[in-house]
Amino acid sequence: MTHSEKQEVKVFAPASVANVNCGFDVMGFALEKPGDEIIARRTDGEGVSITKVTGDGGVLPANPQKNTAGVSARALLAHLGTNVGIELEIHKKMPMGSGLGSSAASSVGAVIAVNRLLGSPLELHELLGFAAEGERVACGAAHLDNVAPSLLGGFVFIRSQQPPDVIELECPVPLYATVVHPKIEIRTEDTRKILRREVLLSKAVTQWGNVGGLVAGLLKGDYDLISRSLEDVIIEPIRSVLIPGFNEVKQAALDAGALGSGISGSGPSIFALSSSEETAQKVAEAMQIEFARLDLDNDVYISRIKREDPYIIEEQ
Numbered sequence: 001m002t003h004s005e006k007q008e009v010k011v012f013a014p015a016s017v018a019n020v021n022c023g024f025d026v027m028g029f030a031l032e033k034p035g036d037e038i039i040a041r042r043t044d045g046e047g048v049s050i051t052k053v054t055g056d057g058g059v060l061p062a063n064p065q066k067n068t069a070g071v072s073a074r075a076l077l078a079h080l081g082t083n084v085g086i087e088l089e090i091h092k093k094m095p096m097g098s099g100l101g102s103s104a105a106s107s108v109g110a111v112i113a114v115n116r117l118l119g120s121p122l123e124l125h126e127l128l129g130f131a132a133e134g135e136r137v138a139c140g141a142a143h144l145d146n147v148a149p150s151l152l153g154g155f156v157f158i159r160s161q162q163p164p165d166v167i168e169l170e171c172p173v174p175l176y177a178t179v180v181h182p183k184i185e186i187r188t189e190d191t192r193k194i195l196r197r198e199v200l201l202s203k204a205v206t207q208w209g210n211v212g213g214l215v216a217g218l219l220k221g222d223y224d225l226i227s228r229s230l231e232d233v234i235i236e237p238i239r240s241v242l243i244p245g246f247n248e249v250k251q252a253a254l255d256a257g258a259l260g261s262g263i264s265g266s267g268p269s270i271f272a273l274s275s276s277e278e279t280a281q282k283v284a285e286a287m288q289i290e291f292a293r294l295d296l297d298n299d300v301y302i303s304r305i306k307r308e309d310p311y312i313i314e315e316q
């Protein structure tokens, strides 16, 4: 074992909001919380094993070839040309099937913990492709819009999935996210299947105008431009019918002062962006009132969006 190698590493990896409505598969941002905790520990055996899963992940497969964290860790070990024995503990601290990037957080936590355990042979951004392998298992597509923000923090734009070309977007003004999770489960794999394979050119023009506008608005810190650009004319009209009360909850967020709102990832969570924590709080109350009208139990998360790496909780 080299000096920088460890016996055990515990990592926090955050939840994320993918798509950010107009940017299907190409945009995402990380929340400060919730997130998953992953422990990687050396063993005498060979390869990756999963020894414990707690929280909402109780139903997850313990087979490392089927579990997203296991798949990502195995992909990383294969790349590094080693088959050292590593056991993983997965402590799910957020709901699965919620649109909060739960599987991505576990994959990100696993690759960071394993990389660290092995003396950090790779840089953070070099871990992206291995974390994405977990997404392929979780929902049939290795999209990066949850793993990239969970890994890198803040807002990210994905110019290309393969090879990964990810741009971190630093927004010079404060941005707060409100995410309300109604307690129903929607599987990303299912909501990808219902999408149309072709889009009308006129809609594509509107959509890429909005994506460009959102990226420019974030980089310039222009709240009006961000607000004007938060419109999805392609995916939201199809997926929103799966979320009870979607239109009312979104409208309530806008009426309460949000810059924009939409489906978080593939849902059912709904996110809104605001320019202050105070507004984000008001937006949360307004959104929750609408879900309460439908008797839909829900959780709410309010988070500042800022550039922040997933962090090492402890190591030895």
Ligand code: HSE
Binding pocket: 018, 019, 024, 025, 026, 099, 101, 143, 145, 146, 188, 191, 192, 264, 265, 266
């Ligand atoms: N971009 C992905 C989708 C995110 O919308 O299917 C899933 O969390």
